[in-house]
């Protein structure tokens with residue numbers, strides 16, 4: 001039963017392109033500099049149904065690669 005509980009907590013992490021830049025998102029949340037293309041940190045429960053990603057930080061890929069996203073894969077497709 002414990003395995004099921006752990007699966008609920010376990011999350012997947014990724015950094016994904018929004019396909020849009022400053023005009024929509026403004027400057028990078030982390031460094032305050034302009035982004036040509038804004039990326040977002042996303043996570044979802046490993047056992048989530050469907051495409052239920054939730055977003056965290058917005059900005060440059062290099063600025064978002066920290067904490068739980070340090071090894072996250074980068075998805076360049078918007």
Ligand SMILES: [Zn+2]
Nearest residue numbers: 028031060063
């Ligand atoms: Zn930045």
